[in-house]
Amino acid sequence: MLPKKNVMLGLVFTVVPLFHAGSTVMAADAPAPATVAAPAPTPAMDPAKMRERGQILALSCSGCHGTDGKSSSIMPSIYGKTTGYIESALLDFKSGARMSTVMGRHAKGYTPEEIHLIAEYFGNLSKKKN
């Protein structure tokens, strides 16, 4: 077991895998901001944070398109489509270049950067599970 002090001060950007019985694997890297020597990476630079942001944004899609974008109805599936396809579809909905009933109204709520993160999230999800 790690003494608290080590965890707080010693693990900046060091990856220490840990494991304990009865739970899934968990690990630690950059800990509490107050004691971190180096500045925390900004969200835009940190790929893990960007993936997390993509996932948060993508959760909104499942309310109509199904869990993980897998539709069981007339709604189009997002799952199985490539990042490029999803991104250009959303950008076209946003600009109005592509006609829609409701998607234009939704796409206008996201910046091009956010649209990219959503597209990347679903694109990766499809790659991973295929």
Next chain:
Amino acid sequence: MSISRRDFNKLLVSGVAGSAFGLFGMSGNTFAAGGSKKHVVVVGGGFGGAATAKYLRKLDPSISVTLIEQKLSYITCPFSNWVLGGLKTMKDITHTYTALRTKHGVNVIADRVVSIDAAKGTLKLAGGRVIGYDRLVVSPGIDFKYDAIPGYSQKIAESKIPHAWQAGPQTVLLHRQLQTMKNGGAVLICPPDNPFRCPPGPYERASLVAHYLKKHKPKSKVIILDAKEKFSKQGLFTKGWERLYPGMIEWHSSTGGGKVLGVDAKAMTVETDFGAIKGAVINIIPPQKAGKIAFDAGLTNEKGWCPVHPASFESTLHKGVHVIGDACIAGAMPKSGFAASSQGKVAAAAIINMLRGQEPAPPSLVNTCYSLIGPEYGISVAGVYEFAATGIIEIPGSGGLTPADASDDQLAQEAMFAEGWYTNISKDIWG
């Protein structure tokens, strides 16, 4: 024991794992010491609660999740108006908790929560059991202010004048009354003032009741006696009514004779500023407040709703307790099932962050409410929301209504998408 470098790298590429790292940095020792899982309890298995339970497990399978719901199955308000219109059956809108149990590993307990001790982190069930939690999510839906309407009560709602604003026996009662009423009678629908569950709901109900009447009781009418001066999607509804049900639906604003002063269940009349109006069927939708347990647990403000931190939906009154769905005050978001499920997902992600000692990630929220005016005539309102200094706001330039000049094709498509939405959201929450 330790995991291999390769396994660890695999963890790094998966979405949430990247954010798991703060966990041991903050409180790893306490976690590891007991080897115990974090336990989140969810009260209420409706749109908000069931979505939270499923997504907690999906986003972090290491968390153990208990869902406490007093009913054995859940009957959705969405599409209950379709049942009244004869377009769906009660079976179509009933969902079970089997998949949450078997597919998602949620511990579902069929019981009623009678008290919450936020200081101790425990709650008590009607059956007597006491359950502890690391974090609690409360999504109890609504309760009614029956005494706001003289002459109305829960007893009258259950026997003669249903609200049908919680789906189930109330829907069945109203449906049966519509089926047995005589051709030529008036159906009175009396919606409350804002805020209330599902702002377009009363007007979708008027539409689909008119659809039924047009087919089976063409001499009958729908009269809406409203507590408001205007209502959700008003222009779109009014146009749809003129096109599909000319002369059949009458709407009275609050100052135009719509204000309900009282109801007489014996005479089957509603008292208004312009006199008593007789209904063959009367549907009173009373003003609302957060579900009872929210009051009992001290989670409500003086207006009867639950104030929350908009990034995490944690109560501002009790630490460790999150309130979502109709019961909470969610800024610009309407009280809808879609909104409740979106809040549930955001709360799940925030809780995972917080259990790891991290700040909740900035939320992104969404809503779409479809309303059916006729079987091939659908309209919608959509919104994308974010968290700002003032609370939850709608992102400027996003969302909005079906355009006023939508073609018949578009309206027919929206009707189909409404059905597609229902199938997918039901599966997203209870499937």
